[in-house]
Amino acid sequence: MSFSQIKIKLTNDEKNELQEIVRKHKSMYQIVIRAKIISSANNTNDIWISHELNISRDMVTFWKKRWNKLTNKNISAYEKLQDVKRSGAPLKFTAEQICKLFKIACEKPQDYNRPISHWTARELSDELIKQNIVQSISPRHVGRLLEEADLKPHKIRYYLDTKKDENFHIRSKNICNIYSQAFEINNNGGKVFCNDEMCGIQALEREAPDKLMKPGQPERHEFNYKRHGTLSLIANLDVATGKIINPTIGPTRNEEDFKNNIMNTIIEHKSSNQIHFIVDNLNTHQSKSLVKLVSEIDGFNGDLGKERKYGIMKSMKTRQEYLSDINHKIVFHYTPKHSSWLNQIEIWFSILVRKLLKRASFKCLSDLKETIFSFIDYFNNTMAKPFKWTYKGKVLAN
Numbered sequence: 445m446s447f448s449q450i451k452i453k454l455t456n457d458e459k460n461e462l463q464e465i466v467r468k469h470k471s472m473y474q475i476v477i478r479a480k481i482i483s484s485a486n487n488t489n490d491i492w493i494s495h496e497l498n499i500s501r502d503m504v505t506f507w508k509k510r511w512n513k514l515t516n517k518n519i520s521a522y523e524k525l526q527d528v529k530r531s532g533a534p535l536k537f538t539a540e541q542i543c544k545l546f547k548i549a550c551e552k553p554q555d556y557n558r559p560i561s562h563w564t565a566r567e568l569s570d571e572l573i574k575q576n577i578v579q580s581i582s583p584r585h586v587g588r589l590l591e592e593a594d595l596k597p598h599k600i601r602y603y604l605d606t607k608k609d610e611n612f613h614i615r616s617k618n619i620c621n622i623y624s625q626a627f628e629i630n631n632n633g634g635k636v637f638c639n640d641e642m643c644g645i646q647a648l649e650r651e652a653p654d655k656l657m658k659p660g661q662p663e664r665h666e667f668n669y670k671r672h673g674t675l676s677l678i679a680n681l682d683v684a685t686g687k688i689i690n691p692t693i694g695p696t697r698n699e700e701d702f703k704n705n706i707m708n709t710i711i712e713h714k715s716s717n718q719i720h721f722i723v724d725n726l727n728t729h730q731s732k733s734l735v736k737l738v739s740e741i742d743g744f745n746g747d748l749g750k751e752r753k754y755g756i757m758k759s760m761k762t763r764q765e766y767l768s769d770i771n772h773k774i775v776f777h778y779t780p781k782h783s784s785w786l787n788q789i790e791i792w793f794s795i796l797v798r799k800l801l802k803r804a805s806f807k808c809l810s811d812l813k814e815t816i817f818s819f820i821d822y823f824n825n826t827m828a829k830p831f832k833w834t835y836k837g838k839v840l841a842n
Contacts, residue, residue: 450508452485453515459483461521467660478525481507537578542589544577549595563597565590604782612780617837619777619786622720623683626830630684633717637689637709638681638789640724641697642796647672647812650805665803672808677816678705680721681789686828688792688820693813703733710741710774722777724784729776730764732757738767738774788831795823 454462465471465479477497481504484493490508494501507525514524548571553560556571565583572578572586590597622629626636652666676697680689690709694701706721713719723729735756739748749755749762756766767776779786800819806812 449489450485450505450512452482452508452511454482454486458521464660465522465525475522475525478507479521482511482521482525485511537581541572541577544575545572545586545589546593546595548572549590549597562600568597612783613837615778615780616783616786616835619722619779620833620835620837622722622777623788623833626683629718629720633715634719635713635716636683636720636722638683638722638787639679639706639709640784640787640789640793641702641726642677642679642793643697644674645677645801645812645816646674647806647809649807654805665805669805672806672812675809675812676701678702679789679792679820680705680709681792683722683788684830686830687824688828691817691820693816697728699728699731699733702728703731703737706734706774707737710737718773718775720775720777722779722787722789724779724787725764725781727760729778730760730767732763734776735763735766738772741774742772786835788833791831795827799823 462479462483466476466483471479477499480497481493484496485508488496490501490504493504497504511524517524545568548556549563549568553563553567558567558571560567565587568590569581569583569586572581622636629636648669649672650666651668651670654666655664657663673695675693675695677691677693678697678701679691681687682689690705690712692701692705692708710719728734732751735748747755749757751757752759756762764776764778767774768778769775784790796816796819800815804815806815
């Protein structure tokens with residue numbers, strides 16, 4: 445028994461485009477099926493195509509005819525495989541009803557005696573009917589209306605209530621001034637460093653090798669991995685040069701670790717007139733051992749006081765005031781509360797994550813440590829340059 449076959453003429457560009465549609469993982473399933481029908485039209489009969497693709501023969505015939513009908517139109521292969529746009533049914537709901545839906549969706553479900561954390565389309569549909577706003581409406585239609593209005597009750601984002609400390613403007617202005625003066629300070633024999641820790645860097649080893657990218661296919665990484673522990677990185681960013689200075693990597697980042705990093709950085713730049721460190725308000729950044737280090741460098745022979753009793757050592761506030769004294773050779777500048785973004789080292793940490801940590805695989809902790817040090821050397825030699833700092837310490841809008 446023979447069947448007449450509908451012939452299709454395909455240009456080389458159309459063949460390539462159809463192959464690309466089939467190959468792409470993100471292509472819609474029905475579009476891929478249609479592309480396979482057209483690609484196989486001249487090489488395979490309709491019965492075999494319907495059998496291979498598990499579809500009806502009528503569907504094969506329909507899309508072949510549809511393709512031929514659109515042949516002379518100047519549109520892409522992808523557009524030829526799309527469904528015909530339909531006019532749709534007339535609107536069933538008034539603008540007032542839709543506005544009431546949006547109003548309810550933007551309020552708390554608890555206000556309507558529903559003990560849930562957020563609305564779903566089904567519950568909004570039920571609430572509209574319950575309040576006699578509409579006689580009936582499907583959850584799917586509610587979802588479409590919310591999508592058109594860009595309302596997403598199912599999503600949530602965190603924010604920080606910006607009740608900044610009373611010295612926010614003063615502190616941020618001070619740090620921005622230090623950034624603007626960094627080149628002058630450097631030329632006059634001083635240094636400006638941004639210092640912070642990056643904790644919990646995991647040494648993850650993938651259980652299978654990576655598969656390199658191919659045309660139309662990105663690089664692929666094994667999902668499963670082994671954990672080999674974590675390390676902490678303490679680093680200093682030289683604001684004037686953009687280089688990372690005196691990085692230390694170890695299993696901890698306690699008071700002693702931070703003090704030793706600062707001490708080694710000072711020793712390495714002992715010929716500098718004055719050294720400025722920009723840090724956040726972590727307790728290890730205003731510790732007793734740090735006060736003792738700075739006092740020894742300044743040759744202070746007086747009484748430093750006693751913790752929780754009196755003097756410089758009394759509290760973190762008094763220690764911070766001492767460490768921030770601009771008359772010292774070593775001066776610490778503290779970012780305002782919840783404003784670590786003012787510290788430029790955070791920008792470099794994001795570079796480290798994007799350029800190395802996000803994709804790398806490490807066999808052990810020592811491998812992780814050596815790789816980070818190698819990246820820092822590479823960064824300093826090939827990428828390091830001062831960050832262009834545009835914020836000037838102005839009050840931010842809420």
